[in-house]
Structure formats: C-alpha cells, structure tokens
Amino acid sequence: MNTFMAMPLKRNQTPFWIGAVVLVLAVPGLLGGSDYLIQIATMMALYVVLASSLNLIIGFTGMYSLGHGAFYGIGAYTSAILAINLDWTFWVTMPIAGILTALVGAFLGLATLRLRQTFLVFGTLAFGEIVRILIMNWPSLTRGPMGIPGIPPPSILGFELVSSTQYYYLILVFAILMVFLIFRLYHSRVGRAWVAIREDEIAASSMGISVFGYKVLAFTIACLIAGLAGAFYAHFITFISADQFGMNESFLILTMVALGGTGSIIGPIIGALILIIIPEAFRFLAEYRMVLYGALLILVIVVKPEGLAGVKGLFAPASGARRFSFLRSGFSAECEKVEGAK
Amino acid sequence: MILEITKLEKKFGGLTAVNAVDLSVKEETIHAVIGPNGAGKTTFFNNITSIIPADSGRIIWKGERIERLSPQAISAKGIARTFQNIRLFAYMSVLDNVITGTHNHYKSFVWGAISRNARYRREEKESRELAMELIEKVGLADKRHEYARNLPYGEQRKLEIARALASKPKLLLLDEPAAGMNNAETEELDQFIRALREDGLTVLIIEHDVRLIMSIADRITVLDYGVKIAEGNAVEVQNDDRVIEAYLGKRRA
Structure with missing residues (x-):
C-alpha cells in the first residue's frame, strides 16, 4: 500500500499534489458558483495557510503550539485597527500585521521554547487565552466584546474588491504563495535543520545546528504567516471579534494538521480541506456532525497516527526504544536537562 | 598534540x-x-x-x-562524533541525514531557501556531492532514499559515521x-x-x-x-x- 507516501522527499510528487489542490480550489471560481460555495472555498484557502504554518512548528520542528489561533487574531486585529483608525490601505496594514505578529511570536518563542514539550503546550495554551482576554478587556483599542465591524475591503489600483469571487482569488494567490514559500523552506538547509531538531536535538546540536535559534526561527515564521492570514481574514469577513480567535480556533487548526498529516507539505492542506467541508456537507445532521467529526479524527489517529498524508505522527517514537520518551530517566534525561538549560 | x-x-x-x-x-x-x-x-x-x-x-x-x-x-x-545509542535523524532519508552533517560549512538561510539564489544552488550542489561521496564510501548508495530508521543496525552505524564525516x-x-x-x-x-x-x-x-x-x-x-x-x-x-x-x-x- 501507499509505498510512495512512505518514501521520504520524492520531490516530483509534491508539486503535483499542490497542482491538484490548486485545481480543487479553483473549481468554485471557474464554475461561477453561488456566493455560499465561494465563501467556503475562500475559508478553505485561508485554513490551508493556517494549517501549513502551524505544521512548520509541529510537523517540521517537532514543537507544540496550542496558541496559533491567537496569532491569527493578532494579525486580524492589527490590520483592522490600523485600517479603521488610521485609514491606511490593506496593502500597508497587512504586512504590518504580519510583522507585528512575527515579533510577538518571536518574543513568545524566546520566552518559552527552552521549555520541555509538555510545558510548551501549556505555555502556548495560556498565551492564547491571554490574547483573547486582552482583546475582550481593552475596549478603547479593540472595542472589547463588541468586536470590530465595517473593516474596509482591500483595493487593487483603486478598484475595490467587493465580490466574493474577487476576494476568493486574492486569498487563493496568497495561499499558493505561502505554501510555495513553506515548500521551499522545507527543502533547504533551513528545513533540514528543523527536521533534524525534530528527530534528535542532541544529534542536531552536535552537527552544528543552533537548536534554540532554529526553533525560534520556525516559530517566528509560522506566526508571521498566521498574522498575514489574519489580516486577509479580517478584510474578507469585515467583522471580527475575540471569540473567533479563541482556543477553539487553535484546536481546529491543530486538528487539521493532525488529521491531514504532520511533517509533509500536502498533509495540512488535506486536513484543512476536509475539516472545512465536513461541517458544511453534513449540515443536515445538525449538532450530530460533531460526533462524525470526532469519530473521523479518532479513526485516523488509531489507523494512521501520522495523519492521512503525514511523515511522522505527533506521538511517534523516533526509533523503537524512544517510545514514551517523557518517561525516560537517568542518562538521557540528564542530557536533555543540560540541553534545555543552554 | x-x-x-x-x-x-x-x-x-x-x-x-x-x-x-x-x-x-x-x-x-x-x-x-x-x-x-x-x-x-x-x-x-x-x-x-x-x-x-x-x-x-x-x-x-x-x-x-x-x-x-x-x-x-x-x-x-x-570535532564530530557518533553516539553509542545511535542518534540518526530517523524520519529523514539517508542522503538528507548526511547532507545535514554539512550544516556548518554553509550559510544559506531563509532568503536563500526562498529565492534559490546562486549561492544557495552552489551550496546545495556541493553538499549533495560531498554527501553522495561519503554514502558511496560507506556502501549505502543504493539506499540513499530510504528513511534512516529502515536500515539494519550495522548500516545505521555506518550512516552515523558518514554523517559525522560530512562536517569535514x-x-x-x-x-x-x-x-x-x-x-x-x-x-x-x-x-x-x-x-x-x-x-x-x-x-x-x-x-x-x-x-x-x-x-x-x-x-x-x-x-x-x-x-x-x-x-x-x-x-x-x-x-x-x-x-x-x-x-x-x-x-x-
């Protein structure tokens, strides 16, 4: 079965898959479908970006982040506030949103990435909640629980993008660009350093890789991309509020990566597509579709722990002996302590 | 000394x-x-x-x-080393394991990776050639696309030596x-x-x-x-x- 999935780095396949996904994304636009379908397609493209960026942290570098929704939110709020209060154009506020989010991400990374895995999970989870609570309780800047309505749409050469089809293509281009960027990073010296860290931090450091530096780098780039996605989202949906970027959002993105596959380019894309389609396709089941959603997730985790098209699962052992590494004691734990203290 | x-x-x-x-x-x-x-x-x-x-x-x-x-x-x-309890990058190909060993000798970073500029291409070519040379030396050339974890024990040890040598x-x-x-x-x-x-x-x-x-x-x-x-x-x-x-x-x- 699926021998090609198990082969590492078959370069000729990934562009093919990306092409196929592009085609799928382009279908609603080509068919001139209903606004409803096009909106769903737009959300798919956005979530492809979000899941792919989280995959940089989780799938490539082997760290955890349960606060990705918060970075998405920081990007969205930054761009919205600048656009409304200062009347700046989207093409200025969007990059600023990305850069600010990256700075926040780098700061959080510098503070938390020396933590061992379990503590990093809690650190990022707490950070996500802090951001949400901050947005709720800073009305002079964020309008608190009322949210920010009336975010202006972007314009290209004085021509405002108002129809959903136009917006769909804008976000599609953005998504392709971001996936391409991640693809190139992955297949490079930087990507190899990330994967090396995921596989074995001690071996990576004795190969001359600055473990902490590359971790912060992965975290920062992932946050930059999430922040950009947030800006695109805010100007697309025109109304944002704190509850859109809470814990649920972080978990949704995480689930997309886990379901689609960690550590590959195509995995998070598949995950994002499936998890946007399912709630829409099974609307007739009302709340029961969440049961379906849960059952699917459990099935995948049991049958294919690395996700549908992933390289290595979240809890996969590096080699037979290293299963349940958190229970390790003695010498190697000592090594990691020392490593962590550096 | x-x-x-x-x-x-x-x-x-x-x-x-x-x-x-x-x-x-x-x-x-x-x-x-x-x-x-x-x-x-x-x-x-x-x-x-x-x-x-x-x-x-x-x-x-x-x-x-x-x-x-x-x-x-x-x-x-x-100074390069191997480990008693083999520490290969298990979910990485044999070739990429050895290329990772060359990390120190190159400088391409985020911009090089994205733009694929001349320096990046030269560095990738050089490191790939050196890695292939070492893989051939330890006799793993036909397994270069396998995951390191799929190699038998003895070959994993050889691969670890090749990876260490890649840092010259x-x-x-x-x-x-x-x-x-x-x-x-x-x-x-x-x-x-x-x-x-x-x-x-x-x-x-x-x-x-x-x-x-x-x-x-x-x-x-x-x-x-x-x-x-x-x-x-x-x-x-x-x-x-x-x-x-x-x-x-x-x-x-």
Whole structure:
C-alpha cells in the first residue's frame, strides 16, 4: 500500500499534489458558483495557510503550539485597527500585521521554547487565552466584546474588491504563495535543520545546528504567516471579534494538521480541506456532525497516527526504544536537562 | 598534540563519572578509550563535545580552550562524533541525514531557501556531492532514499559515521562503532578507520571489541570508575596489572 507516501522527499510528487489542490480550489471560481460555495472555498484557502504554518512548528520542528489561533487574531486585529483608525490601505496594514505578529511570536518563542514539550503546550495554551482576554478587556483599542465591524475591503489600483469571487482569488494567490514559500523552506538547509531538531536535538546540536535559534526561527515564521492570514481574514469577513480567535480556533487548526498529516507539505492542506467541508456537507445532521467529526479524527489517529498524508505522527517514537520518551530517566534525561538549560 | 585534556571531572550527584582524567591525543593517530561498563567513557565523550559539560578541568583544542563552548560551536571547530545509542535523524532519508552533517560549512538561510539564489544552488550542489561521496564510501548508495530508521543496525552505524564525516572534522569521536556489527562488518570498519587516519584525520574511539582496538589503536587509555588506570600501546596495556584487575579481578597469590 501507499509505498510512495512512505518514501521520504520524492520531490516530483509534491508539486503535483499542490497542482491538484490548486485545481480543487479553483473549481468554485471557474464554475461561477453561488456566493455560499465561494465563501467556503475562500475559508478553505485561508485554513490551508493556517494549517501549513502551524505544521512548520509541529510537523517540521517537532514543537507544540496550542496558541496559533491567537496569532491569527493578532494579525486580524492589527490590520483592522490600523485600517479603521488610521485609514491606511490593506496593502500597508497587512504586512504590518504580519510583522507585528512575527515579533510577538518571536518574543513568545524566546520566552518559552527552552521549555520541555509538555510545558510548551501549556505555555502556548495560556498565551492564547491571554490574547483573547486582552482583546475582550481593552475596549478603547479593540472595542472589547463588541468586536470590530465595517473593516474596509482591500483595493487593487483603486478598484475595490467587493465580490466574493474577487476576494476568493486574492486569498487563493496568497495561499499558493505561502505554501510555495513553506515548500521551499522545507527543502533547504533551513528545513533540514528543523527536521533534524525534530528527530534528535542532541544529534542536531552536535552537527552544528543552533537548536534554540532554529526553533525560534520556525516559530517566528509560522506566526508571521498566521498574522498575514489574519489580516486577509479580517478584510474578507469585515467583522471580527475575540471569540473567533479563541482556543477553539487553535484546536481546529491543530486538528487539521493532525488529521491531514504532520511533517509533509500536502498533509495540512488535506486536513484543512476536509475539516472545512465536513461541517458544511453534513449540515443536515445538525449538532450530530460533531460526533462524525470526532469519530473521523479518532479513526485516523488509531489507523494512521501520522495523519492521512503525514511523515511522522505527533506521538511517534523516533526509533523503537524512544517510545514514551517523557518517561525516560537517568542518562538521557540528564542530557536533555543540560540541553534545555543552554 | 591536537587535543589536550587536563584534570577533567564530572559528577552526577555523589557519583564521580569522570575523575581527574588527563588525556593527550596526537594528531593523525587512532587513540582508543577502553574500560569496563560504567567506567565513564561515554560521559567523557559527552564532556568533550559539551553535550554534558564537565564540572572542572581543561580541554585544549589546537591551543584553544573549548570546555565552555556549546556543542554547535565545538562542531564548528572540527570535532564530530557518533553516539553509542545511535542518534540518526530517523524520519529523514539517508542522503538528507548526511547532507545535514554539512550544516556548518554553509550559510544559506531563509532568503536563500526562498529565492534559490546562486549561492544557495552552489551550496546545495556541493553538499549533495560531498554527501553522495561519503554514502558511496560507506556502501549505502543504493539506499540513499530510504528513511534512516529502515536500515539494519550495522548500516545505521555506518550512516552515523558518514554523517559525522560530512562536517569535514579534524577529530572524529566514535562511541562503540562496532557494537552490533558482525565479524565481516567489523573487519570492514577496521579498514575504514585506518583509511581515515591515512587521510589525515585523528580518531578517538571507545570500543568493547578488544580485537579491533588492539589492531588499530596507536595508543590506548584505560578508564575504570572514572579514573585513568593505564595508558600505552596495545602490548603495554595488555600486560598492565591494573587493567587485568579491572577487567578480571585480582590475581590470587
């Protein structure tokens, strides 16, 4: 079965898959479908970006982040506030949103990435909640629980993008660009350093890789991309509020990566597509579709722990002996302590 | 002397794993560190590569103190190592494992990776060629696209050596390279390590395979309970009373 999935780095396949996904994304636009379908397609493209960026942290570098929704939110709020209060154009506020989010991400990374895995999970989870609570309780800047309505749409050469089809293509281009960027990073010296860290931090450091530096780098780039996605989202949906970027959002993105596959380019894309389609396709089941959603997730985790098209699962052992590494004691734990203290 | 270690000491709680060990390694020699299980050999290696820094003592590499440097800085100085409990990048191809070993020699970063500029392309080509050369040298060329985790044990050890060599080290630290190898493979390893010395590399090796050690080592240091109990060439060490005692127990009078 699926021998090609198990082969590492078959370069000729990934562009093919990306092409196929592009085609799928382009279908609603080509068919001139209903606004409803096009909106769903737009959300798919956005979530492809979000899941792919989280995959940089989780799938490539082997760290955890349960606060990705918060970075998405920081990007969205930054761009919205600048656009409304200062009347700046989207093409200025969007990059600023990305850069600010990256700075926040780098700061959080510098503070938390020396933590061992379990503590990093809690650190990022707490950070996500802090951001949400901050947005709720800073009305002079964020309008608190009322949210920010009336975010202006972007314009290209004085021509405002108002129809959903136009917006769909804008976000599609953005998504392709971001996936391409991640693809190139992955297949490079930087990507190899990330994967090396995921596989074995001690071996990576004795190969001359600055473990902490590359971790912060992965975290920062992932946050930059999430922040950009947030800006695109805010100007697309025109109304944002704190509850859109809470814990649920972080978990949704995480689930997309886990379901689609960690550590590959195509995995998070598949995950994002499936998890946007399912709630829409099974609307007739009302709340029961969440049961379906849960059952699917459990099935995948049991049958294919690395996700549908992933390289290595979240809890996969590096080699037979290293299963349940958190229970390790003695010498190697000592090594990691020392490593962590550096 | 390319590497000079004086009074190196490392304690884990009440246990002194490395106790005031002095060691001098001459350039372009094969220097072995042997000793019974738990003698502190691996800790000694971890001290040299700073994976577990020593508590006290000096490590002088080409006249420069390195005991306070980070593992990546030590790697950049030209010291590479393998691990007793193999530490390959399991979910990475054989080729990428070795290419990762070249990390130190190149500078391409985020912008190079995205733009694929001339420098990036040159560096990728160079590192790929060097990696392929080393993979062929250890006989894994036809397995270069396999995940490292799918290789049999002996080949994983070879791959680890190839990865260490990819950083073009001056000093190679081998931690039990023959463990899990059969006789033919050990014989091959023997030739391989000799060839490395001919190429101008200095090798510091921990090994339990006595025949291999006696065959290749120019100089042997024996540790027991963290203390250096003997040093010399193969014949001298074999006839040393303290060494015999450490391995077999006291001779009855």
